[in-house]
Amino acid sequence: MSETGTKLTAEEIKQSARETGIELTGEWLDDLVDGSAFVIWARRHLREMSEAASQAEMSTCRPT
């Protein structure tokens, strides 16, 4: 799945939904393309938070 754009493509969204048993078409699919901007942002932001937390934790340790 695309991690570089600001939104997912309609095909990516369709495939993800199909994997959970949902068939997306028409307006529903079009709406989710817009909504996927939040998904992309949240995913990136949580990953960055996680990496920052890991680095902070590592900085509290030293090799023995």
Next chain:
Amino acid sequence: MPSDLTSEVPSLAEAARQIRSKRLSPVELTRSCLDRIAALDGALHCFIRLDEKGAMASARAAEQEIARGGYRGPLHGIPTGFKDLFNRRGMVTTAHSRSRIDAVAFADADVVTRLDAAGAIDLGKLAMHELALGGPSFDLPWPPVRNPWDVSRFTHGSSSGTAAAIAAGFILAGPGTDTAGSIRGPAAYCGIAGLKPTFGLVSVAGTVPLSPTLDHAGPMGWTVEDCAILLSALIDQGGSEPSAHLSSLQDGVKGLRIGVVRHFYETDHPVSAETREAIEAALDVYRALGAYVEEIRLAPLADYAAAAGVIMVCEAYQAHLGTLRENPQLFGRIFRNRISLGALYHSDDLSRAYAARARLKAAFADQTAGFDAIVTAVVPSTAPLIDEVPMWPTVEKPSLLSPFNITEGPALAVCCGFSKNGMPLSMQVAGRRFDDALILRIGHAYERAVGWRGKRPPARSTAKALAGNEDAIGVTGDR
């Protein structure tokens, strides 16, 4: 109907004092609420189901019981209503969704049981955003609730019917639920008080779930004191002593340390100038009352928004996946779309969100050490026009509400003035877990020091809107 409802509608606390001293009849009080509903709810749409007969029967029973010396407490004989997310045995709990049109509850929600035991008068089921997530929606069996301060404006959600009904004087107080701001947002836009208590303090058993690890139930009222009274009933353990939420309410703020989180509303999500000025004026009130006010920094709003947004949608998606697969047409467009984002997240995303929540909770405890409470904005401006509400949350404007669903501590919306166009402004007072009594005390001290509670929504403009749209709106006895 007078142009201003203030002269007719007492606060819960004032009504309780009058009922206890037998200067106010529960029957007359309930009748006056029902008359107001009959006159104005055709324009506001607060009630999905109004039980006039049942309410009057309960009011008469309360009056007789009180006359016999059986006064139960400050909710006895007080008109209330239930967001249609709380189960009432034998009645449908629609959660404002076509998908639950036949969902008859087989037991009362704990919240309903407690308010029944306290002697409150149930006027009926209140409208909300679909399943506590989608709204305002115009494609559901019931129209969205309108703001009593201006019917062209949004109420926020999801406890929209409860907030508007309290502001309009249809009920004196009522419970709401708050997963990502659904008590505090409507309280802010409708100019009332609303407390999201500490997570778990008020039972959500018998409540249609949205996101079980973020769902809270809590009180909404015209005043902070009303919220304290309602909260005490909602968590009453049966003792004879008043709970701490009431006993410390009058203790003031002298010597307390209040942290103001300006970066939330100045840089993370810039709010309107009127909102900023109203909060600064409220901080001046606290200083004048003897509190120490200092700036404090928390994690960026975006951190809370990312964690809360992912957790809420993923949990809601699991809760409604069956209907989404089999009968998605039973959902309104907004709800269907918002939970469908759950299909796009990976398990890694949810794991990271849970981990982020744990870190944010721990950091909040450290960052607020030495402070009694924090003050920040609750919504970015006054209520927008109802047809200008976007479908999707924006990345650039993270929610001011969700941080305290993540930290799990109490967060209170308090009216802190009015805009130039007469719409309510609001601030948020929040604290650490189980500091609910302290947060109510701080909110109450502000409210007592200012005069905002003397102003009610103008009934005349609502009635005028109704007169202009009678055919389109329609008024029935059973909604």
